[in-house]
Structure formats: structure tokens, C-alpha cells
Amino acid sequence: MKKNEVSVGKTYWANVAGDRVPVRIESESPHGGWIGRSIKTGREVRIKTAARLKGECEPEKVAEVSATTRPNRRSRKKPPAETTNAPKRAKVDPKASKKAEKAKQRQAILDAIAKVLTVKKSLAVGEIYAALADKGLLSTCGDPNHGAIYYALKIDIDQNKQTRFARKTSDGVTVYSLRKKK
Numbered sequence: 001m002k003k004n005e006v007s008v009g010k011t012y013w014a015n016v017a018g019d020r021v022p023v024r025i026e027s028e029s030p031h032g033g034w035i036g037r038s039i040k041t042g043r044e045v046r047i048k049t050a051a052r053l054k055g056e057c058e059p060e061k062v063a064e065v066s067a068t069t070r071p072n073r074r075s076r077k078k079p080p081a082e083t084t085n086a087p088k089r090a091k092v093d094p095k096a097s098k099k100a101e102k103a104k105q106r107q108a109i110l111d112a113i114a115k116v117l118t119v120k121k122s123l124a125v126g127e128i129y130a131a132l133a134d135k136g137l138l139s140t141c142g143d144p145n146h147g148a149i150y151y152a153l154k155i156d157i158d159q160n161k162q163t164r165f166a167r168k169t170s171d172g173v174t175v176y177s178l179r180k181k182k
Contacts, residue, residue, distance in 0.1 A: 003050045006034065011062050013054040016045055022057040022065055023047070039065050108141035109152040114164055114178065122168060122175035125150045 006012070006025060014023040016038060023036040023045055033048040039062055047053060116131040117123060123131065129146050132138050144152070153176055156163050166179045 001050045001053045001055065006050050006053060008034070011039065011057040011059075012036075013057050014045065014047060014052055015054065020054065022062050023053075024062075105142045105144075105148075106152045106155065109144050109149060110156055110164075112137040112141045113149065113153065113176075117165070117176065117178045120177075122177040124173060124175050125153075128176065 001012070008025050008027060011022050011024045013020055014036065016023065019040075021041075022039040024039060025034045025036045025047070026044075027035050029035050029046060033046060036045045036047050037043070038045050112132055113128055115137060116128060116135065125146050128149055129138075132141075132149075138144065153165055153167070157165055157167050164179055166177050168175050168177070
């Protein structure tokens, strides 16, 4: 066969693994040639050149091969439909919504911590967690664990120049307090 005689959606005889089987052409391959599906096995086949195709397969032969094939092995993919000029929907980035949710939770954690800390009193992360639990503020910020509290404070102090919190480390223990207002 010749390249201009092959069209998407039709079924042709093709040599696949030494056998002559009917193959329905499903699309053009981006690497040249076509992507087809074997009617006999249901597997995807790449047809590199038109010389591999041995002529168009009659509908009676396709029905005969399909009848002898297990139903779950046959291709369920339909030939491509005509393209329309309908506008495409904008894609929603799931990572952006997760980042926004984490930022919202982090802000809730920081607000709860600010209610527990005072300017003169410094607390470690474990003590902050216990104070939040005592005052019942853990549920208001999504029940954070020690790590979430630590990272919320760390990110706020490292990235925010006008943070409300101060960090001090002495003897290997890091404590946090509210910053004095200027």
C-alpha cells in the first residue's frame, strides 16, 4: 500500500509478529506512521510504514475475527471524531490549591500560637503544643502536630521580615516568643 491510501478509522490487514491480522488505525503517530489496534489481541500496534499494511480488511472478516476474540480483549476505543472549534476549558492546577490550603492552615496555626505566647514568656515547640491543647486551640487550626507548629514558625520567621515571633537558641534548645512592638 501507499501512504496516501491509509486513513484513520479504517481496518487493514497487517503483518504483526509473523501473522496477518486485522488492525484498525486509531491515530497518526507523532514519530511517523500510525498507531493501530489489533482486532485479534486488542493490543496497540505501531505501523511505521504503509508497506506493512496489506490492503483494506472487509467488514465481514473483521466481524469474524471479533467473534472469535474474547470480548474484554477487543478494542473499545472508537475512531477519532471530527474536531470542533469549541473553546477548551482552562485547566485547574491541583498543586496551587494545595499550596493555598497549606498557607491558610499555617496562618491559622500562627494565629493560635500568638494567643498562647507573651512577650516576656518564651516556650519551646513542645510547650507551645501543650499550651494550645490546654486552651483548646488545636482544633481551630486543624489539629497540627509538633512538626507543623515548628515549620509554621520556621517559615514565618525565615521568610517574613515583619514577623510577630522571635526565635532564640541556647544550650541546644530553641524557644519562641512574641516580638516586642516598636
